[in-house]
Amino acid sequence: MIDMKRSEKDIEKWWNDNASGFQRDAKISTKTINWGVHTPYDNKLKLLTNVKGKKIIEVGCGGGQISIFLAKKGANCTGIDLSEKELDYAKNLAKIEKVNVNFLKGSFQDLSRFKKNSFDIAVSSWAFQYSPNLNKLFKEVYKIIKPNGIFIFSMPHPFYEIMDSKTHKIKYSYFKTGRYENIDVWQDGSKHKFVGFHVKVSDIYNALIDAGFYVEKIIEPVSLKDGSVKWEDFPKELSKLIGPSIIFKTRK
Numbered sequence: 001m002i003d004m005k006r007s008e009k010d011i012e013k014w015w016n017d018n019a020s021g022f023q024r025d026a027k028i029s030t031k032t033i034n035w036g037v038h039t040p041y042d043n044k045l046k047l048l049t050n051v052k053g054k055k056i057i058e059v060g061c062g063g064g065q066i067s068i069f070l071a072k073k074g075a076n077c078t079g080i081d082l083s084e085k086e087l088d089y090a091k092n093l094a095k096i097e098k099v100n101v102n103f104l105k106g107s108f109q110d111l112s113r114f115k116k117n118s119f120d121i122a123v124s125s126w127a128f129q130y131s132p133n134l135n136k137l138f139k140e141v142y143k144i145i146k147p148n149g150i151f152i153f154s155m156p157h158p159f160y161e162i163m164d165s166k167t168h169k170i171k172y173s174y175f176k177t178g179r180y181e182n183i184d185v186w187q188d189g190s191k192h193k194f195v196g197f198h199v200k201v202s203d204i205y206n207a208l209i210d211a212g213f214y215v216e217k218i219i220e221p222v223s224l225k226d227g228s229v230k231w232e233d234f235p236k237e238l239s240k241l242i243g244p245s246i247i248f249k250t251r252k
């Protein structure tokens with residue numbers, strides 16, 4: 001049985017510790033949508049167009065770049081994230097870019113603070129690997145978006161997650177799902193507990209269907225030029241074999 005609150009505390013701490021280093025290294029653009037490492041930007045994929053006047057929620061918004069981009073296009077955006085430090089970065093960036101975004105601290109596992117059927121669109125990029133329960137998360141999103149509303153998200157591709165980035169061999173069984181943790185040692189020698197959750201592609205798809213979503217598209221794109229993060233865990237050689245991201249475009 002997963003202790004959700006304890007996992008959230010670990011994830012929140014990891015992101016508070018990591019926020020400034022991540023934002024410094026990732027340099028995520030606010031000129032388009034970044035769907036993840038080695039993944040085409042949305043000016044190529046064109047998954048989210050015509051957002052003017054739309055009410056949009058970004059869940060797991062991190063540094064807020066997607067919300068800021070969409071706000072610049074005339075959308076009314078709300079961003080929610082667990083990490084205070086990520087939100088501080090997002091609020092400052094919105095000020096620099098001279099847009100208004102409603103950035104809020106909270107977990108995407110509980111969206112009950114928002115009215116039912118109140119958003120046109122929900123969006124998320126590379127945050128759901130931290131969800132202890134995709135079924136609950138997708139049900140929460142389903143409640144707050146309007147009928148016919150769009151829900152688009154990217155997350156690490158479960159096939160990529162099981163690969164060793166150096167040897168290109170499978171590290172562990174694809175069927176070994178659930179919580180995992182590593183102790184990361186950073187360059188300054190400090191130790192940080194990283195918590196995440198492994199899922200199968202079918203877990204994601206079935207959780208969407210169980211929540212009531214209609215899946216319009218599953219996209220598994222690769223672009224070695226796009227997607228800001230260029231860390232050693234994502235070598236181009238492996239990304240040529242398996243794209244690091246999977247994207248779902250769904251509708252209520």
Ligand SMILES: C[S@@+](CC[C@H](N)C(=O)[O-])C[C@H]1O[C@@H](n2cnc3c(N)ncnc32)[C@H](O)[C@@H]1O
Nearest residue numbers: 015060061062081082083086107108125127130
């Ligand atoms: C890899 S970052 C991605 C951030 C942003 N979407 C982007 O593309 O840069 C993952 C983010 O998910 C957030 N997160 C993790 N678990 C969360 C939860 N339960 N509720 C809300 N945010 C969460 C983290 O705090 C972090 O900011």
